[in-house]
Amino acid sequence: MRWVSGGVAAAHGFRASGIHAGIKRSRKPDLSLVMADGRCAAAGVFTLNRVLAAPVVISRQRLRAGAAQAVLINSGCANCLTGAAGSRDALALGRAVASALGLAEEDVLLGSTGMIGRRLPVATVLRRVPVLVQQLSRSHHEAAAQAILTTDLQVKEAAVEARVDGQPCRVGGMAKGAGMIAPSMATMLCVITTDAAVPLPLLRSLLRRAVERTFNRVSIDGDMSTNDTVFALASGLSGARVRPGTAAAARFEHMLEAVCDRLAHDIVRDGEGATKMMTVRVRGARSPREAQAAARQVAFSPLVKTMLAGSDPNPGRIAAAVGASPARFNPARLDIRIGGHRLVSRGVALSVDGAALRRLLSRPDVRVDIDLHAGTGEGLMRTCDLTAEYVRINAGYAT
Amino acid sequence: MRWVSGGVAAAHGFRASGIHAGIKRSRKPDLSLVMADGRCAAAGVFTLNRVLAAPVVISRQRLRAGAAQAVLINSGCANCLTGAAGSRDALALGRAVASALGLAEEDVLLGSTGMIGRRLPVATVLRRVPVLVQQLSRSHHEAAAQAILTTDLQVKEAAVEARVDGQPCRVGGMAKGAGMIAPSMATMLCVITTDAAVPLPLLRSLLRRAVERTFNRVSIDGDMSTNDTVFALASGLSGARVRPGTAAAARFEHMLEAVCDRLAHDIVRDGEGATKMMTVRVRGARSPREAQAAARQVAFSPLVKTMLAGSDPNPGRIAAAVGASPARFNPARLDIRIGGHRLVSRGVALSVDGAALRRLLSRPDVRVDIDLHAGTGEGLMRTCDLTAEYVRINAGYAT
Numbered sequence A, B: 001m002r003w004v005s006g007g008v009a010a011a012h013g014f015r016a017s018g019i020h021a022g023i024k025r026s027r028k029p030d031l032s033l034v035m036a037d038g039r040c041a042a043a044g045v046f047t048l049n050r051v052l053a054a055p056v057v058i059s060r061q062r063l064r065a066g067a068a069q070a071v072l073i074n075s076g077c078a079n080c081l082t083g084a085a086g087s088r089d090a091l092a093l094g095r096a097v098a099s100a101l102g103l104a105e106e107d108v109l110l111g112s113t114g115m116i117g118r119r120l121p122v123a124t125v126l127r128r129v130p131v132l133v134q135q136l137s138r139s140h141h142e143a144a145a146q147a148i149l150t151t152d153l154q155v156k157e158a159a160v161e162a163r164v165d166g167q168p169c170r171v172g173g174m175a176k177g178a179g180m181i182a183p184s185m186a187t188m189l190c191v192i193t194t195d196a197a198v199p200l201p202l203l204r205s206l207l208r209r210a211v212e213r214t215f216n217r218v219s220i221d222g223d224m225s226t227n228d229t230v231f232a233l234a235s236g237l238s239g240a241r242v243r244p245g246t247a248a249a250a251r252f253e254h255m256l257e258a259v260c261d262r263l264a265h266d267i268v269r270d271g272e273g274a275t276k277m278m279t280v281r282v283r284g285a286r287s288p289r290e291a292q293a294a295a296r297q298v299a300f301s302p303l304v305k306t307m308l309a310g311s312d313p314n315p316g317r318i319a320a321a322v323g324a325s326p327a328r329f330n331p332a333r334l335d336i337r338i339g340g341h342r343l344v345s346r347g348v349a350l351s352v353d354g355a356a357l358r359r360l361l362s363r364p365d366v367r368v369d370i371d372l373h374a375g376t377g378e379g380l381m382r383t384c385d386l387t388a389e390y391v392r393i394n395a396g397y398a399t
Helices: A054-065 A083-101 A122-134 A138-146 A200-213 A247-269 A288-300 A302-310 A315-324 A354-361 A388-395 B054-065 B083-101 B122-134 B138-146 B200-213 B247-269 B288-300 B302-309 B315-324 B354-361 B388-395
Strands: A014-019 A031-046 A067-075 A108-115 A156-164 A167-176 A189-194 A229-234 A277-285 A335-338 A341-345 A365-371 A377-384 B014-019 B031-046 B067-075 B108-115 B156-164 B167-176 B189-194 B229-234 B277-285 B335-338 B341-345 B365-371 B377-384
Touching: A014 A122, A014 A138, A031 A054, A031 A122, A031 A138, A031 A189, A031 A200, A054 A067, A054 A083, A054 A108, A054 A229, A067 A083, A067 A189, A067 A229, A083 A108, A083 A122, A108 A189, A108 A229, A138 A156, A138 A167, A156 A247, A167 A247, A189 A247, A200 A229, A200 A247, A247 A277, A247 A377, A277 A288, A277 A302, A288 A302, A288 A315, A288 A365, A288 A377, A302 A315, A302 A377, A302 B388, A315 A335, A315 A341, A315 A365, A335 A354, A341 A354, A388 B302, A388 B388, B014 B122, B014 B138, B031 B054, B031 B122, B031 B138, B031 B189, B031 B200, B054 B067, B054 B083, B054 B108, B054 B229, B067 B083, B067 B189, B067 B229, B083 B108, B083 B122, B108 B189, B108 B229, B138 B156, B138 B167, B156 B247, B167 B247, B189 B247, B200 B229, B200 B247, B247 B277, B247 B377, B277 B288, B277 B302, B288 B302, B288 B315, B288 B365, B288 B377, B302 B315, B302 B377, B315 B335, B315 B341, B315 B365, B335 B354, B341 B354
Parallel strands: A067 A108, A189 A229, A277 A365, B067 B108, B189 B229, B277 B365
Antiparallel strands: A014 A031, A031 A067, A031 A229, A156 A167, A167 A189, A277 A377, A335 A341, A335 A365, B014 B031, B031 B067, B031 B229, B156 B167, B167 B189, B277 B377, B335 B341, B335 B365
16 A cells, blocks of 8 residues: 555546635635546545534435535535525535536535534625636645635645555545634534445445544544534446455555544644644553543543643643543553653552653654553544644634 | 631631641642541542542541541642552651541541642651641631642632521631642642531531532533542531421521532632633523533533633534533524523524624623523533633643
8 A cells, every 4th residue: 555646536536626715704715626527435424413514414414325426515614503594505505516517416415614603605606616617627636625624724635545456446535624613613524535446335334434443533622513524435436346344345444544544643733723742542441442431531631731732741630531531440550651651650650750751742743651451442542732822723813 | 698707617616727838849838727626527529530649548438437527638749649658648647637636547537639649748747737736726717728729829718607407507618729630730629617517418418419519510621630529527516406308407508509609619710721700501401411411511612611711702612512412402493692692593693793792701700501492401510711821821830
């Protein structure tokens, strides 16, 4: 498997475009389109929030059919808390794009990200649809990735190539920031494309599993958005056939997870105000579920995240977070390491050289290892530090 | 019922003292003692963290007997992650105080707050025990309240008087900040004293209920400490007898809850870096449990708390937090008000005057009302804003 360029249009049979369509006042790109040459097997994973944006409701409904040919995403407006009018807005926009592409309306998936509670300027956006469609090109993947961003500082693209079922096959994708409902912006969005031929039930289960292992293991601020969506479209144009239980399926799953993992990684690294990353590994839990719960509690703790921001070694905060989690363990057996250095051994804090520890915490990617010595369950979370810049970004400038 | 001065020594039969005993480098007061004239019915509520400080383990054990005569609390050191040595430290300190007071060792309850993972300087502290005991006085309640603080800016004391069972009766207490494991400091501590005669089982159940309704309904940063403790001691010296199911019991419960509520209020107001408070009320939930879960999710959300810090109106963040909670409701019926002004009606964001809303959010105590229209369950949480100052306090200066 090797990394390739091309992002969401790296796989055969996909084109993309991204333009400014009058939604963002900043005049930055805010409308993104991904188009397949033919109808694709399509799956999606959506936010578990009870309050759902209009495009989430529509796309979830459309994906019941298991097929789609295009994905239309806008940034700058979440189209959430907008009621029936918001649904009509989303439908009108999707219909216009479907019509311009010569597709059935139901074959266009929709996503939105941005301010919650505001309406889309539909009339303005509709006037830009012809340009959006005209710009479609295999080389415009980065423009598409740019147009889904809100407060992200970096474009997030990834693509891999490997031989699957004897054929060179690609999986690619683009994403925007997660858990970072920035100056009122909602959310994490991702589009994955592949030229493998993947039967729908398998595509659905592999996507769900990849999301569970990657996007669901990162956190910026622990908030869950109303718009989170991951789409996957499989064109089959590589000729690689991926059947359940085969080596090809294992290879494809590996590729899919690699792309999702890279995008998830980039999302954390680009967290609002973030200056560094932290990877929290928990082992020795009574179950994988308890291990994951403990890792989440540590990764969500404001005190752990501010400690990271200040490179201020304080394993007590990590112990307190683990102890507050649902994981069952004997605190007298708890071990904690930071950057490989043991700081808590059998429940007792060791005295360590503060300056050396401060250097460990100053690295761009800090690793925390926690062993509960209560079983064989393992879990992992990635998060970033909580800085004054995060507060500055989120406290101001929404209106 | 009227508010009186006297804090933890307002009730008859209690004296208090607070001194610097060499634990804090700042030379601020760090050792606090509350002493009753005779043995009291005593109850406690402790942190649910699995990682427990030595004094928590010892005090929980001692309270099985249901009686105590003194409470010794140090600040500046949490005595947690200190293993068997930490237990020996706590026991030695308690034993010295018991001996100086002429009490049985088991009648002294212990509490600690401060840096996790450091040992108490026992030899130094022991030399100061005679002064601590000598300083005991009914008028030294504020010194005692001062000596349990870590990063708190304000002393937290409260006391009320009312006629119970025909007798003038008092409930008083002192507390230190909660949910704010400050530059590595752990925790919320509280000591409640009363001169009512309350049978042990009733004292235990009323204390647990009062804590549930007050301290468990406030949050600074959502972190759960290893040292949280609330003690209640009832001397009975007022002659007021509080029997289960009587008017006296109802009156006493009201007094107890008033004192706890005031202290909990003061804890939020004095949250690290806090500039204002927010009260989140949820009603119309399918159960009180779901209402409380929804209120917690809103009160814990970094995005809601930064919105508050910036007086930056954004009801979408509140809706997203409620939707992410375990509460079940129909989002098309969701109503949200801030400061009495309806911002979300039947799941749709209303267009409101941004400047007026900004003024509402600029108040020192902002009220958020959420109606799920799914039942009759109600819940309430109090929290403070998340500011850059919180990050500054917690990111630095631990070492």
